[in-house]
Amino acid sequence: MIEFRLLGPLHLTDAQGCEVQSLLTRPRRLALLAYLAAATPRRLHRRDSLLPLFWPELDQEHARAALRQALHVVRDALGTDVIATRGDEEVGLDLELVSCDVVAFDRAVTAGQSREALELYRGNLLEGFFIPDAGDFERWLEGERARLVKAAARSARELLEQSKAEGDVTAAVEWARRAAQLAPHDEELQRRLITLLDHLGDRAGAVESYEEFAKRLAADLETEPAAETKAVMTAVRARQTAAPVELPRATSGAVPTAAAPRRARRGWWRVGMAAVVAGLVLSNAGRWRGRLWPGPVTGHVQSLAVLPFVNLSADTLRSWYADGLTEALTTDLGRIRSLSVTARGSVTPFRGTKEPVEEIARELHVDAVVEGGVQQAGGLVRVDVRLVSAATRYQLWADRFEEPVQNRFVLQDRVARGIVSALALPLSASEERALRAIPTKNGDAYDDYLRGKIRLRRENREDDSVAIALLERAVTLDPDFAAAQAELVRAYVLRVEQFAPNDTAVVERAWVAAEKALRLDPDLAEAHLARGSLLSSVSGRLSPEPALREYHRALELNPNLAQAHHGLGTIYLHRGLLDKAVDEFRRTLAIDPGNCGATRRIGLALVYQGRYEDGLRLIRQVPPQSNQSLWNYQVAWALLYLGRDEEAAALMARYLGAHPEDRGGVVTSTRAILFAKKGDARRAEEDVRTAIQKGKGFVHFHHTAYNIATVYALLRQPARAVYWLRQAADGGWPCYPYFARDPNLDRIRSDPDFLVFLKDLKSRWERNRATL
Numbered sequence: 170m171i172e173f174r175l176l177g178p179l180h181l182t183d184a185q186g187c188e189v190q191s192l193l194t195r196p197r198r199l200a201l202l203a204y205l206a207a208a209t210p211r212r213l214h215r216r217d218s219l220l221p222l223f224w225p226e227l228d229q230e231h232a233r234a235a236l237r238q239a240l241h242v243v244r245d246a247l248g249t250d251v252i253a254t255r256g257d258e259e260v261g262l263d264l265e266l267v268s269c270d271v272v273a274f275d276r277a278v279t280a281g282q283s284r285e286a287l288e289l290y291r292g293n294l295l296e297g298f299f300i301p302d303a304g305d306f307e308r309w310l311e312g313e314r315a316r317l318v319k320a321a322a323r324s325a326r327e328l329l330e331q332s333k334a335e336g337d338v339t340a341a342v343e344w345a346r347r348a349a350q351l352a353p354h355d356e357e358l359q360r361r362l363i364t365l366l367d368h369l370g371d372r373a374g375a376v377e378s379y380e381e382f383a384k385r386l387a388a389d390l391e392t393e394p395a396a397e398t399k400a401v402m403t404a405v406r407a408r409q410t411a412a413p414v415e416l417p418r419a420t421s422g423a424v425p426t427a428a429a430p431r432r433a434r435r436g437w438w439r440v441g442m443a444a445v446v447a448g449l450v451l452s453n454a455g456r457w458r459g460r461l462w463p464g465p466v467t468g469h470v471q472s473l474a475v476l477p478f479v480n481l482s483a484d485t486l487r488s489w490y491a492d493g494l495t496e497a498l499t500t501d502l503g504r505i506r507s508l509s510v511t512a513r514g515s516v517t518p519f520r521g522t523k524e525p526v527e528e529i530a531r532e533l534h535v536d537a538v539v540e541g542g543v544q545q546a547g548g549l550v551r552v553d554v555r556l557v558s559a560a561t562r563y564q565l566w567a568d569r570f571e572e573p574v575q576n577r578f579v580l581q582d583r584v585a586r587g588i589v590s591a592l593a594l595p596l597s598a599s600e601e602r603a604l605r606a607i608p609t610k611n612g613d614a615y616d617d618y619l620r621g622k623i624r625l626r627r628e629n630r631e632d633d634s635v636a637i638a639l640l641e642r643a644v645t646l647d648p649d650f651a652a653a654q655a656e657l658v659r660a661y662v663l664r665v666e667q668f669a670p671n672d673t674a675v676v677e678r679a680w681v682a683a684e685k686a687l688r689l690d691p692d693l694a695e696a697h698l699a700r701g702s703l704l705s706s707v708s709g710r711l712s713p714e715p716a717l718r719e720y721h722r723a724l725e726l727n728p729n730l731a732q733a734h735h736g737l738g739t740i741y742l743h744r745g746l747l748d749k750a751v752d753e754f755r756r757t758l759a760i761d762p763g764n765c766g767a768t769r770r771i772g773l774a775l776v777y778q779g780r781y782e783d784g785l786r787l788i789r790q791v792p793p794q795s796n797q798s799l800w801n802y803q804v805a806w807a808l809l810y811l812g813r814d815e816e817a818a819a820l821m822a823r824y825l826g827a828h829p830e831d832r833g834g835v836v837t838s839t840r841a842i843l844f845a846k847k848g849d850a851r852r853a854e855e856d857v858r859t860a861i862q863k864g865k866g867f868v869h870f871h872h873t874a875y876n877i878a879t880v881y882a883l884l885r886q887p888a889r890a891v892y893w894l895r896q897a898a899d900g901g902w903p904c905y906p907y908f909a910r911d912p913n914l915d916r917i918r919s920d921p922d923f924l925v926f927l928k929d930l931k932s933r934w935e936r937n938r939a940t941l
Contacts, residue, residue, distance in 0.1 A: 216258055219260075274289040387521075392520065395481075481542045491542075517626075531559070537557060540554075554568060577612060614642075618653040618656060637660045659702055662702045714941070729760050738752075742904075745906045878914075898926075
């Protein structure tokens with residue numbers, strides 16, 4: 170029988186037990202086979218439904234031909250009968266001839282055979298597998314991975330409960346470990362694992378498990394373990410036996426009643442908050458003293474930062490309530506023109522810090538900070554919030570708010586209005602409407618939206634795919650959720666700009682989401698920002714005016730929208746309006762001091778102006794992981810201007826060794842400049858050919874094109890140089906001040922075609938300077 174294992178390491182053998190290399194080495198055909206085997210419900214598929222999954226870039230005729238060829242290869246490798254058909258239009262896999270672990274896993278789960286299911290679950294579905302420019306397939310794969318891992322986690326929980334009921338603590342520990350691996354953010358599971366390890370006497374194992382969990386929460390969710398989990402761990406560290414924590418499992422959407430007797434409710438808050446306050450004072454007395462005992466109000470607050478609210482509930486899964494409040498306050502207060510509010514991305518690193526308030530405020534350049542805690546239990550949520558002066562460390566204002574759990578947005582509105590009132594800020598009619606607006610009535614959609622925003626900030630392929638899946642689920646749960654539609658546009662734009670430039674289906678979805686966001690809420694700043702991002706990345710390379718209008722409108726609605734300032738600066742930088750660009754990037758950094766892109770692009774502007782040392786210093790202030798390819802290209806490029814050729818060569822060799830794909834060919838084309846400087850025309854031209862191939866469809870290819878022009882200028886080939894300079898300028902980078910100054914072009918400056926090109930470029934620049 171044919172054996173096809175998709176869970177964990179890939180394995181495919183034919184009926185004779187031989188590995189099928191003809192399919193294992195062809196990712197797209199292997200993906201088709203995997204989809205036919207694993208897709209649910211298990212049935213035959215219409216050919217037209219398969220085409221956009223695997224060949225979205227082809228027209229109908231060519232995509233059908235590609236599908237026919239792929240099915241022919243599968244039949245040739247595995248046997249004619251393995252592909253089942255119904256008429257000419259439906260195809261599938263004959264699962265009587267193929268043993269597939271995903272199918273067997275689903276059967277075991279359905280039959281309640283948990284142990285057998287976990288034996289089959291050797292890892293994630295198609296772990297590490299990827300095919301380019303197939304966005305629909307990638308989204309299907311993400312959804313199936315999530316479905317299967319949840320089913321595996323449920324099976325492990327069932328075995329944990331069974332072992333515990335039988336009194337087998339050792340087995341219970343192992344199943345708890347397996348369940349925690351499969352559900353790595355589940356707070357209740359982690360407490361049970363720590364408690365079980367403690368009961369076994371494995372305190373070192375309990376501590377190690379907790380510390381790994383805490384690191385994982387910080388890295389993945391930007392949060393920390395809940396108070397109750399910390400309490401369990403404190404008992405273990407103190408060499409006391411931690412009592413098992415048995416809490417009712419959280420169920421999505423279930424809202425407990427708030428009809429408890431008033432005396433009981435008051436008692437719960439008195440005990441709970443007394444413990445919280447005592448813990449805060451004892452653990453960090455120096456920092457909390459100024460907030461628990463108020464001091465005089467001094468000075469006028471013109472800028473503030475909303476620090477991440479602390480989740481004081483028993484369950485980390487409820488940290489999204491605290492995160493939602495932080496996000497909402499940052500957004501709502503940011504819409505007030507008279508107040509400067511630090512962007513969330515720059516504030517997040519201070520989550521859980523013990524750094525004094527005045528130091529945080531100094532780093533963020535603000536007059537005051539907002540901080541507080543959120544505690545949820547039963548049907549109630551309580552928020553304690555404080556406004557603390559950066560100059561005096563005194564508490565300027567504090568209040569406590571309490572609402573039923575389902576009144577999430579009422580609570581957010583009350584807290585925001587409390588801060589506005591304390592600051593005595595006048596509100597315009599539009600600002601008043603914005604404060605009253607409720608983003609969505611669906612709590613699950615809001616949680617998915619928050620998770621998606623966090624993932625999107627990381628700007629890598631894996632997190633962008635997860636962000637898209639989360640945000641798509643949010644707008645499915647609530648199609649009228651304008652903010653989620655807008656954030657989804659930005660996730661789509663990142664995918665097309667950085668990871669899948671030929672994914673035309675994503676571009677179409679981005680336009681649909683952008684238009685829908687604006688139709689739902691024409692006064693949503695984030696919707697205008699999203700449309701501006703889409704315009705500037707997809708069509709704005711030729712005409713920047715529409716994107717500029719969207720960014721300006723976004724800033725009219727929310728003057729603290731750092732991304733809009735950054736978008737304006739990026740357009741100005743590419744157009745050669747360097748002073749305006751730097752001004753916008755500085756405004757970005759005033760709101761979002763941790764914005765790596767703004768810092769790096771100020772460095773670029775300095776390089777364009779011939780200030781190579783200053784530019785390199787700023788570019789190097791940015792961590793390389795913020796954008797590996799652009800960082801390495803730009804550092805090497807600046808080093809070459811400074812004559813530090815060997816340093817540049819070593820940097821490029823390390824990068825290309827680790828990243829041979831070199832997205833867009835930016836580093837390969839920079840290395841070609843080095844070879845051209847040395848007079849090695851053969852190697853320079855080899856790198857040029859490679860860079861052109863790698864750059865196909867790359868949204869930033871204008872940088873690669875300029876590097877190629879530089880190569881030909883250094884090699885004294887003016888016709889080719891001018892051709893590639895035109896490609897760079899017409900492709901979105903008509904940066905006259907840089908082109909006019911660049912010493913690498915000096916060898917062609919007397920060429921007639923170059924002079925005509927530069928004259929035309931100057932005219933375009935002068936028009937842009939007058940109109941943009």
